[in-house]
Amino acid sequence: MLRVTLLGGLILFLASCQQKKLTSIDRYALVARNNVVVEEFDSLASLSVGNGNFCFTTDITGLQTFYEDYENGVPLGTQSNWGWHRFPNTDSYQLSESYKYWEVNGRQVPYHDQNVDDSHMKSAVNYFRVNPHRLHLGIVGLLLKKADGELAAFTDIENVKHYLDMWTGRITSEFDLEGEPVRVEVYCHQDKDLISAKIESPLVEKGRLSVLYRFPYPDAKFASAGCDFNAADRHQSVMKKVSDKQVVVDRTLDSTHYEVGIAWEEDAVMVKTAEHQFELRVEDGESLTFSCEFSQGNTNAKLLDFETTKRNNQEAWLNYWENGGMVDFSECTDSRAAELERRVVLSQYLTKIQSSGSMPPQETGLTYNSWYGKLHLEMIWWHIAHFAQWERSQFMEAQLDYYHHIYDKALQLAKEQGYKGVRWPKMVGPEGVNSPSSVGSYLIWQQPHIIWLAEEMYRANPTPEVLEKYQKLVFATADFMADFPIWNEKKQQYDLAPPLIPAQEHWNKATTYNSPFELAYWYWGLTTAQRWKERLNETKDDKWEDVRLKLPQPDQANGVYLGIQGEIDSYTNEDLMCDHPIVLAAYGMMPEWEKVNPEVMRRTMHVVAERWNWPRTWGWDYPMTAMTAVRLMEPEMALEFLLKDVQKNTYLKNGHNYQDERLRLYLPGNGGLLYTVAMMCAGWDGCTVENPGFPKDGTWNVKWEDLKPVM
Numbered sequence: 001m002l003r004v005t006l007l008g009g010l011i012l013f014l015a016s017c018q019q020k021k022l023t024s025i026d027r028y029a030l031v032a033r034n035n036v037v038v039e040e041f042d043s044l045a046s047l048s049v050g051n052g053n054f055c056f057t058t059d060i061t062g063l064q065t066f067y068e069d070y071e072n073g074v075p076l077g078t079q080s081n082w083g084w085h086r087f088p089n090t091d092s093y094q095l096s097e098s099y100k101y102w103e104v105n106g107r108q109v110p111y112h113d114q115n116v117d118d119s120h121m122k123s124a125v126n127y128f129r130v131n132p133h134r135l136h137l138g139i140v141g142l143l144l145k146k147a148d149g150e151l152a153a154f155t156d157i158e159n160v161k162h163y164l165d166m167w168t169g170r171i172t173s174e175f176d177l178e179g180e181p182v183r184v185e186v187y188c189h190q191d192k193d194l195i196s197a198k199i200e201s202p203l204v205e206k207g208r209l210s211v212l213y214r215f216p217y218p219d220a221k222f223a224s225a226g227c228d229f230n231a232a233d234r235h236q237s238v239m240k241k242v243s244d245k246q247v248v249v250d251r252t253l254d255s256t257h258y259e260v261g262i263a264w265e266e267d268a269v270m271v272k273t274a275e276h277q278f279e280l281r282v283e284d285g286e287s288l289t290f291s292c293e294f295s296q297g298n299t300n301a302k303l304l305d306f307e308t309t310k311r312n313n314q315e316a317w318l319n320y321w322e323n324g325g326m327v328d329f330s331e332c333t334d335s336r337a338a339e340l341e342r343r344v345v346l347s348q349y350l351t352k353i354q355s356s357g358s359m360p361p362q363e364t365g366l367t368y369n370s371w372y373g374k375l376h377l378e379m380i381w382w383h384i385a386h387f388a389q390w391e392r393s394q395f396m397e398a399q400l401d402y403y404h405h406i407y408d409k410a411l412q413l414a415k416e417q418g419y420k421g422v423r424w425p426k427m428v429g430p431e432g433v434n435s436p437s438s439v440g441s442y443l444i445w446q447q448p449h450i451i452w453l454a455e456e457m458y459r460a461n462p463t464p465e466v467l468e469k470y471q472k473l474v475f476a477t478a479d480f481m482a483d484f485p486i487w488n489e490k491k492q493q494y495d496l497a498p499p500l501i502p503a504q505e506h507w508n509k510a511t512t513y514n515s516p517f518e519l520a521y522w523y524w525g526l527t528t529a530q531r532w533k534e535r536l537n538e539t540k541d542d543k544w545e546d547v548r549l550k551l552p553q554p555d556q557a558n559g560v561y562l563g564i565q566g567e568i569d570s571y572t573n574e575d576l577m578c579d580h581p582i583v584l585a586a587y588g589m590m591p592e593w594e595k596v597n598p599e600v601m602r603r604t605m606h607v608v609a610e611r612w613n614w615p616r617t618w619g620w621d622y623p624m625t626a627m628t629a630v631r632l633m634e635p636e637m638a639l640e641f642l643l644k645d646v647q648k649n650t651y652l653k654n655g656h657n658y659q660d661e662r663l664r665l666y667l668p669g670n671g672g673l674l675y676t677v678a679m680m681c682a683g684w685d686g687c688t689v690e691n692p693g694f695p696k697d698g699t700w701n702v703k704w705e706d707l708k709p710v711m
Helices: 002-023 027-032 119-130 306-322 337-355 377-384 394-405 407-416 449-460 464-483 516-535 542-549 582-587 598-611 621-631 635-642 667-682
Strands: 036-038 047-050 054-058 078-080 099-104 107-112 139-144 157-165 170-177 180-188 194-200 209-214 236-243 246-253 256-264 268-274 277-282 287-295 326-328 486-488 493-495 703-705
Touching: 027 306, 027 326, 027 337, 047 170, 047 180, 047 337, 054 180, 139 180, 139 194, 180 306, 194 209, 194 306, 209 287, 256 268, 256 277, 277 287, 287 306, 326 337, 337 377, 337 667, 377 394, 377 449, 377 667, 394 407, 394 449, 394 464, 407 464, 449 464, 449 516, 464 516, 464 542, 516 542, 516 582, 582 598, 582 621, 598 621, 598 635, 621 635, 621 667, 635 667
Parallel strands: none
Antiparallel strands: 036 157, 047 054, 054 078, 099 107, 139 209, 157 170, 170 180, 180 194, 194 287, 209 277, 236 246, 246 256, 256 287, 268 277, 326 703, 486 493
């Protein structure tokens, strides 16, 4: 009996310890104090709900009422991972028409290049760059009328409180129109591509407030919300009645088909008011509650109602915030701490709703199209690597399945170019076909990403099942990485050789050799692939080993590492000090390599900090350079990099990383921030310093829990 009592006491004690661990940070208070409140029109301050595979972005009314007014801000997108479209290929273009051939080691190697000669080839290139493109699935907004019957503009909206409650995934909007109050509450279901909204206002009963559904044709612009309202004859929107309180709108756009189910709870009627436009009007009462589900089919089933969607969000978001990493800056006295905390919490929310789904994200997520909505596989590291450090590796897993999905395409690309293994593309749609590009087709730093991410999955769950799941991807990637370098007989080394564009993209593809970051990443990737061989009780690959050990060390001059081999003007020519200062990542992102000298890298870091053209950088450059400072034990410099006062390191009210007029949001910045903050707190493998990324001057009392060291 005593033994049982002691055992029970021990269990209670351990449980209390675990509870103490979970509650050492007041997670609710931390998230709540960083919720977003917008109290005036700001086209860059739209707010989104989503689930990683689907996202719905709202204006100050809580829906998408003033769509046009946000087009040049953070647009009001309704996008999914499955919603794609192609314009008809009426001229029978072939992707091979984009080939440009390069002589490599005695053979002709084709690359999909956008700089081609004749007009037909240029048209083919443009077709494959534009297609496929991501769809805007439909605009759901309020139809607001003033007392005189005129449509209200955003300037007529008063006393606005547009609010994002991240703890429950809820957006609310409260405002007045000519003295009449309106309240809107919106959720996105966490398992379905469905939004539910509840609208309350005297304007409903007065016939001055209804809900308007508009469906556009896609446009072909490089960066846009993806809507063309001047092509009504090129698509179809057919409404079908399911029940007295539910309809389905069948959408057909060339070869693309999807459905939109709309259900409501009050006595209301849905009417077609124009081509591709439908209005939901309440016949009696001061409220209007509806659900709207976007899908590839099967919306005849009864839709989930508002209360069900609300409970789903409350449960799912509670689970999200109570599990995984958390960092609390509330006891820091440095004036920068509160802003850093805001960025960290909002980035956790944004990467969950925009970047945690079944497909690698585009750089603007599920909000609006950039590069025609396509995925950039060199950016997947910046989008999702942080999930592992924040103990949320489950959000990486579905995206890694995409590599299995496009494996045959990557195998074919490598074979066409005469290489072994798989060559992962750069700018792609869901099928994994590489888009013609004078830059993207020549990048190589996306190749080791899958090895890195698979290794993170194994570190999170070191089981034979994980090894089995990813071994084909890891080994085929290593085959390409060992076959790509060119043997240099004179120097007895394997060169990363032209045609090649490194992550710092301005270098000439025809003359670039042995860029430092790519060398370090190549070494790490082949080393890790060999480790997977050992774990699986397989013999090490001799070619991998030969290449791994005979990669050259990064070139240096005057005590600093050069941007690429032989480029002695790397830090004296202003035109060369722009884009990503990725040379630092060879000792920041990457674990230590004996061929990278920490003191040479330290000098390089200080030269970069002093001389770089920072306005011509990108949002992930600031966390990337901060990683190097952290690993070199210079925490104040890490903070200076991470919070550098430059336009492309701007974080908007809604948490998005603003770049410029073209890219008003940039999710690689958010993901990179989270990865770096985890490193600043938990360090890296073998690091014994507590909070190595923060100064030990008493102003940075940073509390954190459930973070893992980086590699």
